[in-house]
Amino acid sequence: MIHALFLLAALVLPGVATAQTWTPTRPIEVIVPFTAGSLADRNIRTAAPLLTRELGVPVVVQNLPGATGYNRIYRAAPDGATLGVGDPVAQMGLALVQPQPFDILRLTWLGHWSAGTQTMVLSARSRFQSLDQMRGAAQPVRCGTFGGVSTGAMQCALLGRALGFQVAFVTLAGPPELVLANVRGDVDVASLGPSLWTDHIAQNSVRPILSWDATRDDRLPDVPALGDLGLQRFAPVTVLRSVAAPPNLPAAIRDRLIAALNKVVASPEWDAFVTQSRLERNWVFAADYPASLEAAKVLLEENAAALRAAF
CATH class of the missing domain: 3.40.190.10 (Periplasmic binding protein-like II)
Incomplete structure (x- = not known):
């Protein structure tokens, strides 16, 4: 039995190690569904060269404002080559007022640069x-x-x-x-x-x-x-300057990206950017981040009738 367990470990552990050491092999595109010059745009353009340093591949930012941008993130392959930034709270509210071609909560939300006051x-x-x-x-x-x-x-x-x-x-x-x-x-x-x-x-x-x-x-x-x-x-119901990947992103890729994002916000370059811009320092990037969106979801659903009436 002991011999069989050693054989099983030899078969399983190499696969686990490979999954844990996922490394991108081609450029990463980050979709910004807002216009150039917005804070979401400034965040990722500051972070892009720092992510390039951490991940070892170019990180390219592209502005595709509105639903077009979110849909591009949603439809992309879950292989780590496409990321996006966005505000999940705004999109949850929009979905209550106007049906969307995607479910914003099915995106793989990795965390946020800041929860803006x-x-x-x-x-x-x-x-x-x-x-x-x-x-x-x-x-x-x-x-x-x-x-x-x-x-x-x-x-x-x-x-x-x-x-x-x-x-x-x-x-x-x-x-x-x-x-x-x-x-x-x-x-x-x-x-x-x-x-x-x-x-x-x-x-x-x-x-x-x-x-x-x-x-x-x-x-x-x-x-x-x-x-x-x-x-x-x-x-x-506040702005979340968040980072997302397509739905069904494998855990190994998710965790590698989260580790890179945490390295970015711990860097002196990011600290200088936040200090100069007087931004919040309440960033969080973690695998359980999506659970933090539930409070806003519940509140919006409770006020859905009022929001529909207003818009």
């Missing part, structure tokens, strides 16, 4: 100057969005339901265009990462009114958070 701002040119003025407003609040149903747009819809105002959505091409529209007064309110608003807050062209998190953002300590309004239950 969004800053909701009012344009200095808006007819509303505070959250209190928005409560029960007779006129719709113009909320900027991009790509159809963005996470910021869902936040507007949820806040409108809680505070009793209607929302009229204005669709822009991407985050840079949304910032410009808010500064010009083409929209009343918009929600994006605080780093995109820093200069405009300093110039008083926008007014921060809410940090979309249960507690206040250390970068904007005077701005109220959801917890201050008793709305902390909405906190999971």
Whole structure:
């Protein structure tokens, strides 16, 4: 029996070792379903040369905004040659409003660069100057969005339901265009990462009114958070700057990619990028990461009727 066990180990263990040492043999393409210049785009373009160093093959970034990009990731072969970045929360919300040709939760989500604390701002040119003025407003609040149903747009819809105002959505091409529209007064309110608003807050062209998190953002300590309004239950509906692979990615490839991504966020180059950009340091890349998406999924499904009505 002992002899048989040794023979079995000799047959099995080499295969295990091979699986654990998966190495890419051709360039890796990373699909960005957002426009160039967005934070998701900046994240992966900063990480690409660091991933190239860790994986030993070129990592090439391609922008394919919208459903086209997500569908490209979804339909790709699960061989490690195609990755993507995206916001699973936004896509879960979009699927509630408009059927999609893919199931976003079937993607192999590897983790995120950051779970962004969004800053909701009012344009200095808006007819509303505070959250209190928005409560029960007779006129719709113009909320900027991009790509159809963005996470910021869902936040507007949820806040409108809680505070009793209607929302009229204005669709822009991407985050840079949304910032410009808010500064010009083409929209009343918009929600994006605080780093995109820093200069405009300093110039008083926008007014921060809410940090979309249960507690206040250390970068904007005077701005109220959801917890201050008793709305902390909405906190999971936030931007996740996540990394995904196609469905059914083998565990060996998944684990090798996760290891490389963890090396990237531990590098001095990534630290310098995060420090300069004043980004969150709450990255996580792990095999059990998909389980963390369940809270947002449940919350969105509970508010599905309100979201459909708003959009």
